[in-house]
Amino acid sequence: MIISRTGSKAVVDNDTEAAPPQPPTPTRHSWEGELSQGAHRLDPALRMSIQRPAPGIAVIGMDGEIDLSTAPRIAELIRQRLTAAVLHALIIDLHKVSFIDTAGAELLVRAQRRAEQRGIDLHVVPGTGCAKRILKLTGIDVGLNCHDSVDTALAQHRMP
Structure with a gap:
């Protein structure tokens, strides 16, 4: 053909x-x-953990990305910890965070405000990467109680 x-x-x-x-x-x-x-999955890039190294102290560790899609979940976890009955200090460990945007920075400012209202010490461990960089660029690090490590934050926390 x-x-x-x-x-x-x-x-x-x-x-x-x-x-x-x-x-x-x-x-x-x-x-x-x-x-x-x-x-x-919707947000496979963020893992969170909670540790209680001493009575009245909680450490929230984050590993991955903090952005607009993950911020509500983090905010809820922080809110739950700050409303706990016998909490004296909350340490937010960001040293494993690989990405953070302004939603994450705003989240930390709100957590600081809420902690102050409840009389709870809030400590932030930004690490040496992107979390430290965004806190420094925005000037938020001045208003937060930042530390180099979780151990340093624990040592600086004063028990009531």
Whole structure:
């Protein structure tokens, strides 16, 4: 069978029209199939932990990214800790945080305000990475009780 093209239609030698050519099928990557099947999570980049090194002291450790999507979950955890019955100090450990935006910085300011209202000491361990950089750039570090490590924050906390 001989096919010749005339204009936009493909013509077959027996005077019947063939289907117009189809565009090529886009190539799919293996990870695209996983995402379409729901293999991803909304915020896989943030892990939080709570430790109680001494009575009346809680340490919230964060590992990953703090942004607009994760800030509400963090704010709720901090609120829960600050409303605990016998809390004297809350230490927020950010040294493993790989990304923080202004939503995270605002979250720390609000936590400081809430802690002051309740008479609870709030300590922040920004580490040496992005958390320290954003706190310094925005000037928030001046109003926060920042420390180099959790051990330093624990040593500086005065028990009532």
